Each structure stands twice: as C-alpha cells, then as structure tokens.
Amino acid sequence: MEKRFRALHWHNAPKYETWRKDIESVRRKGYSIDRATTSTGVVIVAVPVLTTQQTISHTIVAIGLGDQLDQATPFRWRRTCARGGNGGIADDSQP
Numbered sequence: 655m656e657k658r659f660r661a662l663h664w665h666n667a668p669k670y671e672t673w674r675k676d677i678e679s680v681r682r683k684g685y686s687i688d689r690a691t692t693s694t695g696v697v698i699v700a701v702p703v704l705t706t707q708q709t710i711s712h713t714i715v716a717i718g719l720g721d722q723l724d725q726a727t728p729f730r731w732r733r734t735c736a737r738g739g740n741g742g743i744a745d746d747s748q749p
Contacts, residue, residue, distance in 0.1 A: 661676060664691065664692060665693050666691050666694065667691070669693060677688070684702070685699065685700065685702075686698075687699050688700075689720060690720055695717060695720060696717060696719060696720060697718045697719075697720035698715065698716070699717075700715045700716075701713065701715075702714075
C-alpha cells in the first residue's frame with residue numbers, strides 16, 4: 655500500500671503514517687474532509703452511501719474553494735438565509 659501511496663500526486667503530501675491514521679479516522683467517522691491536501695485551496699468532503707450489506711454503492715462529494723472562505727463565512731450565509739435575503743449569498747453591507 656505504501657508504494658501506491660508514494661505514486662499519488664499531491665499538492666501538500668502528508669507523511670504515509672499520518673495518511674494511514676487519517677484513513678482509520680475516516681472509517682470510524684464515516685466521512686472524509688480533505689482540507690487542501692490533494693489540491694491547494696480546495697476543500698473536499700466525501701460521504702459514502704452504503705447498501706444494506708454495508709458496502710459502498712455511491713459516494714456523495716462536495717467541493718469548495720477553501721482559501722476564499724474565512725471561519726465566519728458560513729455563519730454569515732446562515733444569517734443571511736434566515737433573513738431570506740440574496741438567495742443565500744452573504745452581503746456584509748446589510749446590518
């Protein structure tokens with residue numbers, strides 16, 4: 655497995671041991687979040703869809719440009735959506 659890991663193309667490669675720990679964490683949690691490891695500036699969230707036999711039939715993936723968001727952006731979006739404004743797009747010019 656380590657040989658295959660070394661052949662992967664990374665923008666910010668983790669150490670093999672760190673990657674193995676991350677894989678075990680993903681198995682326990684049931685989802686994966688890649689914060690700019692595979693591609694610089696890109697955040698990827700992946701969740702498997704399991705069959706009744708607990709095998710993966712599909713995967714749901716969301717991809718975002720993480721470098722363009724700060725910690726407060728999701729909260730501003732949620733506040734704006736709750737007010738019914740701008741179709742979910744935050745507008746900091748409104749009080």
